[in-house]
Amino acid sequence: MGDVSFVRTQTLPEMPPPVAEQGIVKWLRENLFSSVASAILTIIALWAVYKFTAFALPWIASGVWNTESLAACRNVLDGARGACFSVLTERWNQLLFGISYPAEHYWRPTVAFVLLFFAAAPVLFFDLPRKFLIFTGVYPFIAYWLIWGGTILSPAIALAGIIMGYFVYAKFIKSSFAVAFLGGMAVAFIIWILSGYIVPAIAPENPFFEAVPSRNMGGFMLNMILGTVCVSLSLPLGIVLALGRQSNMPVIKIICVFFIEFIRGVPLITLLFVANVVLAYFFPPDSNIDLILRVIIMITLFSAAYIAEVIRGGLAALPVGQYEAADSLGLDYAQAMRLIILPQALKISIPGIVNVSVGLFKDTTLVSVISMFDLVGAIRGPILAATEWNGVYWELFMFASILFFLVCYSISQYSQWLERRLATDHR
Amino acid sequence: MAQVKMEVSDEVAISINNMNKWYGSFHVLRDIDLNVNRGERIVICGPSGSGKSTLIRCINALEEHQRGEIVVDGTLLSSDVKNIDKIRSEVGMVFQHFNLFPHLSILENCTLAPIWVRKTPKKDADETAMHFLEKVKIPEQANKYPGQLSGGQQQRVAIARSLCMRPRIMLFDEPTSALDPEMIKEVLDTMIELAEEGMTMLVVTHEMGFARQVANRVIFMDQGQIVEQNEPESFFKNPQSDRTKLFLSQILGH
Numbered sequence: 001m002g003d004v005s006f007v008r009t010q011t012l013p014e015m016p017p018p019v020a021e022q023g024i025v026k027w028l029r030e031n032l033f034s035s036v037a038s039a040i041l042t043i044i045a046l047w048a049v050y051k052f053t054a055f056a057l058p059w060i061a062s063g064v065w066n067t068e069s070l071a072a073c074r075n076v077l078d079g080a081r082g083a084c085f086s087v088l089t090e091r092w093n094q095l096l097f098g099i100s101y102p103a104e105h106y107w108r109p110t111v112a113f114v115l116l117f118f119a120a121a122p123v124l125f126f127d128l129p130r131k132f133l134i135f136t137g138v139y140p141f142i143a144y145w146l147i148w149g150g151t152i153l154s155p156a157i158a159l160a161g162i163i164m165g166y167f168v169y170a171k172f173i174k175s176s177f178a179v180a181f182l183g184g185m186a187v188a189f190i191i192w193i194l195s196g197y198i199v200p201a202i203a204p205e206n207p208f209f210e211a212v213p214s215r216n217m218g219g220f221m222l223n224m225i226l227g228t229v230c231v232s233l234s235l236p237l238g239i240v241l242a243l244g245r246q247s248n249m250p251v252i253k254i255i256c257v258f259f260i261e262f263i264r265g266v267p268l269i270t271l272l273f274v275a276n277v278v279l280a281y282f283f284p285p286d287s288n289i290d291l292i293l294r295v296i297i298m299i300t301l302f303s304a305a306y307i308a309e310v311i312r313g314g315l316a317a318l319p320v321g322q323y324e325a326a327d328s329l330g331l332d333y334a335q336a337m338r339l340i341i342l343p344q345a346l347k348i349s350i351p352g353i354v355n356v357s358v359g360l361f362k363d364t365t366l367v368s369v370i371s372m373f374d375l376v377g378a379i380r381g382p383i384l385a386a387t388e389w390n391g392v393y394w395e396l397f398m399f400a401s402i403l404f405f406l407v408c409y410s411i412s413q414y415s416q417w418l419e420r421r422l423a424t425d426h427r
Numbered sequence: 428m429a430q431v432k433m434e435v436s437d438e439v440a441i442s443i444n445n446m447n448k449w450y451g452s453f454h455v456l457r458d459i460d461l462n463v464n465r466g467e468r469i470v471i472c473g474p475s476g477s478g479k480s481t482l483i484r485c486i487n488a489l490e491e492h493q494r495g496e497i498v499v500d501g502t503l504l505s506s507d508v509k510n511i512d513k514i515r516s517e518v519g520m521v522f523q524h525f526n527l528f529p530h531l532s533i534l535e536n537c538t539l540a541p542i543w544v545r546k547t548p549k550k551d552a553d554e555t556a557m558h559f560l561e562k563v564k565i566p567e568q569a570n571k572y573p574g575q576l577s578g579g580q581q582q583r584v585a586i587a588r589s590l591c592m593r594p595r596i597m598l599f600d601e602p603t604s605a606l607d608p609e610m611i612k613e614v615l616d617t618m619i620e621l622a623e624e625g626m627t628m629l630v631v632t633h634e635m636g637f638a639r640q641v642a643n644r645v646i647f648m649d650q651g652q653i654v655e656q657n658e659p660e661s662f663f664k665n666p667q668s669d670r671t672k673l674f675l676s677q678i679l680g681h
Contacts, residue, residue, distance in 0.1 A: 324489050325526035329540035329592060330516030332508075339539060343530050424530055424572040 059083050063395075069388035087392045088399050091383050095399065098218015098373050099382050105149070105210065109221050112146040115139060116228065124414060140229075147217070147225070149209035153199045161191035177334075214292045218373035220403055225292070226374075227361040227407075230299040234360070235353070237300065238307025239346075243337065245312055256308070263305035269366055271298040276370040295367055303360040310352030314345035347422050354415040358408045365404075375400050435643060438465045439498075440596055440627045441486060446495030448478075448485060455481050456492070457651045465595075468628045470638040470659075473648035474674060479631045482648070483598045486629070487518045500595060516544050519589030523601040525581040527573035533560070533584050534569040537591045545592065552591070559587040563617050579610025583617050590621075597621065599630040633678060639663065647671045 033039045063083035067073040073084035088095065097106055119139035122132035141155035165188030172180035217225065244256035263271075275294040318341060326336035346353070368377030379396045383389055441463040448456040455478050463469060471479045484490040486497060488504055488511045497504040499514045528536050537556035541547040547555070560566045563583035565576075573581055582602055589597060599618065603611045615637050622628060622641045632638070638645050638659055645662040647655040647670075655662070655671045663679075666672045 319524075319526075321522060321524050321526035322528065325520075325522065325528070327489060328487055328515055328518075328520040328522075329588070330512050330544045331540060332512060335543050339543065340528055344528075347530065422530070424574060 065089055070390065070392055071388075083395050084392055085395055087383070087389050087395055091389070094219060094378055094383060095375060095396075096219045097221050098216065098378055100216040101212060101218065101221070102210070102216075105212065108146045108149065108209065112143040113221075113224065115142065115146075116224075119143075124418075145209065147221075148212055148214070149207065150211035151199065151203040151207045152209075153195075153203055157191065157195040157199060161188040161195075164188065164191055214290045217292060219378050220375040222292075222367070222372065222374040223361070223364045223404075224407075226296060226299060226364040226367065229296050230303060230360055230364070231357045233296070233300045234302075234304040234307055237304035238311055238353075239342065241304060241308035242311035242315060245308065246315060260305045260308050263302055264309070268299070268302050268363055269369060271302055272366060272370050274298065291372070295370075295372070299360065299364065303356055306356045306359075307353055310349045310356060311345060313352065314347075314349035315341065317348050318344055347419075350415050350419055350422075354411060358411055361407060361411075362404055375403065435467050436465045439463070440465045440467070440500060441629075442498045443486075444496050444498075446485065446492050446497060448481060448490065448492045448494075455651050456485070459495070459653060461646070461653065463596075463627060463629065465627050466625045467644060468622045468626075468642050469630065469644045469646060470642040471629065471631045471646045471648060472633060472635075472638070472674070472678075473654075477648040478651040479648045480600050483520075483600060483629050483631055486596075486598060487515050487520055489520075512544075516540075516592055517594055518596045518598060519592060519594035520598045521582070521585050521589055521600065521602045523604050525573070525578070525585045525605075527581055527585055527588070529573050532570050532572055533565075533576070536573065536584060537588045540588070541591050555591050556587070559590045560584070562590070562620070563587045564613075577610060578606045579613045582606065582610075582614045586614075586617055586621070596627045596629070599628065599632065601631050601633075603632065603634055635663070635679060647674065649674075 032042045059081055060083055062077070062080060063085040064073045064076045065085045066089060067076055067084070067086040068090065070084055070087070073086050077084075093103065093106060097109060101109070116139070118132075119136045122128045122130070122136055138159065141159045145152055145155045165184040168187045169180045169184030172183050241256050241260060244252045245260065247253045247256070272295060275298040276291065322340055322344065323336065326340040331339065365374055365376040367374050368380060371377070371381075373381055379400060383396065384392070439462055441461070443459050443461040446456060446459040447454070459482060461482075471482065473479045481490055485492045486499060486504075491506075492504075500517050502510050502514050502517075504510060504514060527533075528539070531539065534553065534556055537560065538547075538549065538552040541552040541555060542549055557566055557569065560569055563586055565580055565583055565587075568576060568580060568584070573584065576584065586602075602618070603614050606614060611634070615634060618628070618630070618637070619641055628641075630637070630642075642659050644656055645659050646653055647662070647666075647668075649670050655666065655668050657667075662671075663675065666675055
């Protein structure tokens with residue numbers, strides 16, 4: 001029998017790894033040439049990248065930026081291969097603002113777009129002072145006034161209705177949630193309905209900003225309007241639907257399940273046609289609900305159903321102990337959801353929510369099939385149909401792709417930052 | 428191991444009468460009768476599936492009982508949400524898996540309920556939280572997140588979090604079962620200190636040393652019933668039922 005007793009008397013010192021396991025050589029070997037197959041793939045990939053660049057770069061580099069028509073552009077190119085980017089410079093405003101937005105008012109949507117960053121910042125970056133949120137709250141009304149113009153009374157009264165409704169809500173919330181909620185809604189609606197009679201009577205003949213009707217909205221501006229509004233509305237609606245689907249109250253649960261399953265089972269394009277044609281029948285005959293508003297309602301409902309399912313996944317991923325801990329501390333349902341459950345469930349759901357939001361933003365181009373001239377609609381319709389530019393596909397659709405890519409990639413980068421920022425589990 | 432001094436008042440803290448509970452058609456708790464006086468420290472033990480966790484989870488309505496009555500601190504536990512919330516804010520609970528809120532710092536974990544349920548101003552809630560974090564000996568971790576702490580530290584935070592609500596009764600649901608052996612002692616020490624201050628405690632645990640030292644009553648449950656209860660001394664030296672004898676021989680035998 002050998003001697004099995006052993007005692008370590010001192011701890012071994014730490015040592016650096018072997019030299020061959022460090023630096024760029026190691027990285028190349030491990031990532032690009034780790035096996036014969038991987039080396040071949042690396043070479044093929046490099047070749048493909050080279051071929052594509054060699055094809056596209058000269059075409060872009062010798063692009064023509066300042067001609068009046070495709071024919072003139074071809075003349076300038078004189079048989080050489082090159083892009084006719086002049087369609088972008090010549091139709092720049094139509095691409096951004098649509099065909100019929102009055103040119104002297106282009107600055108209004110531009111200002112609204114710049115202000116959007118200030119409004120979104122306190123929501124997206126929650127380390128900023130909370131009082132900036134006041135601007136976020138007012139922003140939709142400012143933006144509406146800037147883009148649509150007309151009397152400032154309409155957005156002001158819409159805002160006033162919400163504020164008054166909130167005051168009523170805050171006054172009664174201590175006694176009963178139902179009374180407070182319904183009371184607040186009632187007050188807001190009374191103000192809005194009354195103002196429907198009063199505003200047209202007292203509105204000035206020539207408002208400060210000339211009114212621009214919804215049918216004149218178009219270009220990338222329309223995509224931005226639809227995307228921003230629908231994402232910001234469908235997130236809260238999706239949360240409500242997800243919670244409703246988990247509810248213990250059968251009626252609420254059935255309504256939410258039915259709504260989600262119905263909306264998810266119908267193509268968005270169908271809903272848009274419904275918005276275009278059918279929805280008008282459901283509103284009072286002379287209520288004259290704006291087409292953009294109808295489209296916003298449909299896209300919002302559509303993406304809310306998807307977001308609800310994403311959030312349901314997040315809720316299901318939380319250990320039941322979190323609910324129990326919240327309950328055992330005496331938090332009521334609303335507090336437990338707001339403080340404990342939703343912050344964690346939403347954090348888990350971020351990738352899914354971003355996925356739906358990015359998809360929603362790109363799907364706003366579908367409005368071109370119900371003859372709205374958004375970016376794609378403007379390209380397919382008036383620009384390509386014009387005799388000067390008939391046949392300029394690559395440049396236009398490349399431009400559209402780049403615009404959408406910029407926005408979607410920013411959203412994606414933001415969400416990755418958000419996930420890192422919220423990571424507290426230290427796994 | 429000094430026996431913790433017993434100061435039990437005759438004021439009733441919890442009274443459970445003829446309580447029954449079913450999971451579907453499975454009868455989990457059968458005719459439970461239990462009176463707990465203020466300042467009592469009760470250890471509940473028994474094989475797994477005997478209903479001991481379910482019993483204490485019924486006391487703060489994490490589980491609903493179907494028959495019989497539970498009165499906690501003079502409040503009858505019914506389906507009335509107001510009563511349930513009142514009882515929950517008076518009764519602290521510590522879980523096997525800690526159930527800290529991972530998205531909140533240690534301090535926020537402790538101040539959340541006082542601020543939102545008790546409407547304590549944030550400054551006072553912070554002070555109370557630091558007081559109890561010092562009591563469980565981890566004030567220096569206040570600004571870390573639960574994921575950065577060891578199991579034993581997390582469980583002590585969970586105890587501090589409950590104490591911040593100034594509960595009059597504390598329920599412990601296997602508080603040391605998910606811990607590494609090295610960390611069990613630090614949690615038990617915290618609980619012993621709590622017992623010494625006269626907290627009413629119901630503890631589901633297999634730590635028989637703790638039962639001997641702290642409990643003034645040990646309850647043995649099997650198949651959803653209270654099989655035996657006694658003072659720890661007699662319970663361990665002289666168990667009456669065969670089931671208790673078997674159980675004790677299994678957990679103390681090695």
